[in-house]
Amino acid sequence: MQSLQRIVLRQQPLRHLSRYPSNILRKPSQLPTNHLRLIHSTRPGRQNGTATEPQSTSSNPQMSFPCLDALETRTSNLLNKTTIPKQTSGSGPEPSYTSGGYQTFVSPNPLHLDWGGTLPTYFVAYETWGTLNPSKTNAILLQTGLSASSHAHSTPANPSPGWWEKFIGPGPSYALDTDKYFIICTNVIGGCYGSTGPSSPDPASGQPYATKFPIVTLEDMVRAQFTLLDHLGIEKLAASVGSSMGGMQSLASGVLFPERVGKVVSISGCGRSHPYSIAMRFVQRQVLMSDPNWSRGHYYDSIPPHVGMKLAREIATVTYRSGPEWENRFSRRRADASQPPALCPDFLIETYLDHAGEKWCLEYDANSLLYISKAMDLFDLSKGVQDAARDRRDGYETRRNEDVVGGDLEGAQCTLTLPEQAYQEQEDVVGEEKSADVSSSARQPPKDLVAGLAALKNHKVLVIGVESDILFPAWQQREVVDALRQGGNTNVEHVELGEDISMFGHDTFLLDTENVGGPVGRFLQ
Amino acid sequence: MQSLQRIVLRQQPLRHLSRYPSNILRKPSQLPTNHLRLIHSTRPGRQNGTATEPQSTSSNPQMSFPCLDALETRTSNLLNKTTIPKQTSGSGPEPSYTSGGYQTFVSPNPLHLDWGGTLPTYFVAYETWGTLNPSKTNAILLQTGLSASSHAHSTPANPSPGWWEKFIGPGPSYALDTDKYFIICTNVIGGCYGSTGPSSPDPASGQPYATKFPIVTLEDMVRAQFTLLDHLGIEKLAASVGSSMGGMQSLASGVLFPERVGKVVSISGCGRSHPYSIAMRFVQRQVLMSDPNWSRGHYYDSIPPHVGMKLAREIATVTYRSGPEWENRFSRRRADASQPPALCPDFLIETYLDHAGEKWCLEYDANSLLYISKAMDLFDLSKGVQDAARDRRDGYETRRNEDVVGGDLEGAQCTLTLPEQAYQEQEDVVGEEKSADVSSSARQPPKDLVAGLAALKNHKVLVIGVESDILFPAWQQREVVDALRQGGNTNVEHVELGEDISMFGHDTFLLDTENVGGPVGRFLQ
Structure with missing residues (x-):
């Protein structure tokens, strides 16, 4: 590590500093091709938490990321058939879901x-x-x-x-x-x-x-x-x-x-x-589906998306407890107040969430989470929704009973293309909102x-x-x-x-x- | 697509079905090595949304994932120097943050x-x-x-x-x-x-x-x-x-x-x-840091972590508005109610979150998000915290003023090792909670x-x-x-x-x- 004294001595004179472009997206054309290739074949900073970036002088030390190191170790162990130690059960409110004996x-x-x-x-x-x-x-x-x-x-x-x-x-x-x-x-x-x-x-x-x-x-x-x-x-x-x-x-x-x-x-x-719970489940699903190991659901012969599952569970855990309880239990206590702050789990609430994710990431099937979570979003016992479902079911039934060899069961195409227009905020939405009486006390x-x-x-x-x-x-x-x-x-x-x-x-x-x-x-x- | 009729005819007799192991983690030892390698060099289902999994007969069609296709197209465009069309501004409450002219x-x-x-x-x-x-x-x-x-x-x-x-x-x-x-x-x-x-x-x-x-x-x-x-x-x-x-x-x-x-x-x-807001920012940071393109922060010469940024912003957006407003504005409306449900954005609230993430993912620097978000977590104007900060600053000042060429500035090691013990729930936490008066009305x-x-x-x-x-x-x-x-x-x-x-x-x-x-x-x- 550099002392401050030395860093200041090596500092370039200000007049030689060219401003770094404020546009954060660098055009790859500015880079030599082999440099890009290097980055993609061996990512920097991925070996045992030690940055493999050029070890040039810097004004401050490189941060380390033990939480990412741990995830990569697990990926590696899963690939290399190393036994993964089971998380201890008994911490957190939910017991481990055991199966067997059913x-x-x-x-x-x-x-x-x-x-x-x-x-x-x-x-x-x-x-x-x-x-x-x-x-x-x-x-x-x-x-x-x-x-x-x-x-x-x-x-x-x-x-x-x-x-x-x-x-x-x-x-x-x-x-x-x-x-x-x-x-x-x-x-x-x-x-x-x-x-x-x-x-x-x-x-x-x-x-x-x-x-x-x-x-x-x-x-x-x-x-x-x-x-x-x-x-x-x-x-x-x-x-x-x-x-x-x-x-x-x-x-x-x-x-x-x-x-x-x-x-x-x-x-x-x-x-x-309701929309808030749909939103919270949606972001969990998107996070999970963005784990490259999810592989659009076809991971059963490969490494399961344990990182995405861990992250999804951390988000879910936020919704399972309430702010006041955490205020009382964790408040602002850090896991180790003698250490400087870190981007890996640091506050006690963060180690709690991290642990909840750890405990679950290899215990539950990722695709089950996606399908059941989606089923919850779709839930609506309103009469119109029930009637529409019954009509759909009748339609499928009719088609099944007809001789439709080689035909399509249209509704079974479980997919949706993105809307061509992204969601647009209505101009006068503030005014509209105010005129509607949707306050909780008046909610019917x-x-x-x-x-x-x-x-x-x-x-x-x-x-x-x-x-x-x-x-x-x-x-x-x-x-x-x-x-x-x-x-x-x-x-x-x-x-x-x-x-x-x-x-x-x-x-x-x-x-x-x-x-x-x-x-x-x-x-x- | 298969008709139901044909699927049923091809169905294997039940007695030939071996139960799929309920343990979701397959041991890689059960797989031939070249199969694993294949999966890692060309992931299934990644070309234009068409699954490249074996196109065997199946009881239902493969789902498609246009939202993931879109992310992969963007990654590819970023790599191939294709111009990324700027999202339109003016939708959502926040105008695009322009820079220049300052x-x-x-x-x-x-x-x-x-x-x-x-x-x-x-x-x-x-x-x-x-x-x-x-x-x-x-x-x-x-x-x-x-x-x-x-x-x-x-x-x-x-x-x-x-x-x-x-x-x-x-x-x-x-x-x-x-x-x-x-x-x-x-x-x-x-x-x-x-x-x-x-x-x-x-x-x-x-x-x-x-x-x-x-x-x-x-x-x-x-x-x-x-x-x-x-x-x-x-x-x-x-x-x-x-x-x-x-x-x-x-x-x-x-x-x-x-x-x-x-x-x-x-x-x-x-x-x-407070812990809830720390928790919500923590999960955003973890999601972002888990994007392989984040590369422990060293992405400036490469592809920025646009997927992690998009996901982080989607989570953040959930915290920026309130349930009652969404109930009123989006309720349970789907983007296209004539289509079957999808795991990509489907409900209107989902397209809203997706759009918020899209708009931001290349507009803001990922590392800035991490550092500023962390700074917010660290914020506490309590006297004890202020005094501790002042003492630390005095200590650094003293060391800077001493001749410490080659010495270490201990506190500058901005890292934290994970606690050896994962967070453990206290046995009697329920009883403890009840005795404490932390209800909102009594909060002091x-x-x-x-x-x-x-x-x-x-x-x-x-x-x-x-x-x-x-x-x-x-x-x-x-x-x-x-x-x-x-x-x-x-x-x-x-x-x-x-x-x-x-x-x-x-x-x-x-x-x-x-x-x-x-x-x-x-x-x-």
Whole structure:
């Protein structure tokens, strides 16, 4: 390292300094061709964190990037077959999603999907707790969040703790009482924990579907679950229960199969995804898809996009907790305050996010994340959307029943060209906004959602929301409650946990046995 | 495309299907080496969006990814020297930041930085509006947000509209009255619009600093601005005014130079960055740094990390607006509802984010983003932090004054090794949280911040916040106001714009001449 004294002595006189062009994009034409080639064959600064840039005198030392070194080491290890040490579980609210020890329902019939795709056959991985009574009337379908397996609770076949371990057990003190109920939890269609998803083999080719997997919806997932119920001989559920994406599916179960669902519990879910949550999932997908190792989804014989997955999970983790909780827990503390600042993880909140990404990057299938995340965006229980889906499905059905050998199934072309015109801000958008009354206090559920949820008019429904949730904000649960009530339902219970009760944001449903589990248990007794 | 009929006929019998391993990480040892090599030399699906994967029969069509095709085309054009068409400006709230037509102050003296780095010399690009009075008492220093240039308003030398075009003009109807005041706006140190930043040549080598640029703080930027004021002969500002990062700098100006600042205006800023905003900037930086073209900052002779920059800007854009505004403007509308869903931009909100990223990805220097974003994270006007910075600076000063040829300037090692232990969640964190009273209503400013802001005890201060801002939430401006008042200041004005006034979140300061500009104008009259 240079001392300041020496640097100043070597400094070029000011008059010799030519201003660096302010246009940051250098024209490659200014560069000798071999220089470009050199840069692309061996990138600078990529060996063990030591810059291989010309080691010329500089006014300050080269920064180092141990976090990037670590990613490159992992890529190298994956390529060279080195065993990757598993991250320790038990830190962070979610237990590691273990798979194994589940049962598998194999459907002999195809699953025809909302957007025209088809799974010629499909698996549904599931686990159960408690005992199905002889009349088969005590079953509860427990719906999962985006990345969960069917392992909601430990079993003899898989003794690892499940993702709702403390919410399930014998007796009325548990949210789901296994003395009374027979609990069923499945891995969703599109997932990677035993149910058919993008990493499953396409029967037509024997190769993983990858991005030849069709677009699925939450309603498709629910339909697959109900074929499992058929298989188990369960005509009607005592209840459908779910949190987060599971809270959306739980509502969808009742709307799609009102005669087959008793009570409905929807925790930290919604009746339709809103633009902020779509935006947050969109950026996660774009980041993942931009990892060169994603290879447009065809990475199953190669290095998985662990960098993109890590980054996507870091972004997701920001949305799972709330600012006030972090303020309290991390505040502005740095991991090592004796060190100068760094662009790699530095503040404690950064090491927390880094760790969340590390823990997940090789644990979950990247394509499953993309498809299920997209399914969440598409979710909307409004009547118009349901009707359009039914019309589409009827159209596909008609075409399937016709003899269309060699014909096209138009809607199955799961692609979209970019709009020719980029999005343009409206000139007078400020003025327009002001005239519209969209403030939160005055917000009313759309009439179309009221109509869509009217199928649940006679159901007992429990809706739980958390004020500190930024991903599924409390207004979304209020919207469901208002829509149900405006549709004529007089049996809606609404619980909203204020910031004084929970600061854990969206993650509250994984943590709070008392204030989430309690109301659920009482509602089901 | 295959018809369903044909696919079903070709489907393998179920009994021949071997389950795909549920472990998503395939061991490379299962693959022939030449297969791996093939994948790495020519990635599948990368030519014009057509998959080059084996075109085997599949149950559903391969998805296409026009958004990735477009990125690859741009990379290729950058490599092949093809001219990149400039994005149209005028859409989105921020005008394109033009540079050119500014003046440059060249400091003959080095700038010694808060964290031990040094700029042997430095440029400060600036523009002015109005006329400096003979007594030089009517100057206002206008501080900018992260990515802004000095071009706050059009000038004869650069007639393009500036980023605060409608807020600056002659007469009391403007926020900044050019009949009365002499307005100065600079590009910050670390930026790329004419002031010294990572893309500037290091005088010691003649090469761009890149990531040999030292860590800078907002206070360093302010110190550089005040050397410009010295150069202009301005002893005391009539006011310091700024929004967002500029709102932080505006407070810092008063705290660092209380005798040289009259009034202080801080809009949508804060007294210390909080964990959520650190987290959102952290993920932007990690995404950018993971772009292979970033090359640890040494990309100036090569292809800039346009993909990472685009993604970072998409994430940033999520934080600039608010959910309710998007709910109103985009709701769940898709760009083309007649098309099936896509993983590329699909919902209108997605095309909006995509466009925001496109517009910016080649307009701003990636390293400037990293350094300035980090400077924002480091910002904390608490007394303890200020004292520690002063002690560090004194230490560096002492060492610089000693004869340390060949010695090390320890603190200048701008790096940090990762903590050996990953972040671990505390077992009993739920219980702890509940006992602490950290709900927003009871939130009190930390005593250390009260002490830190006491330097402004006798200043007239205007603090403006916006309820719908999620990046600099309204509690942060309340914290500044409370801290100032608890420190004895009886001249603090606080304006908070409710959701009924503005749904534009953080971007409000760029848009609302009436409710932001109005109070500023009246405060300065």
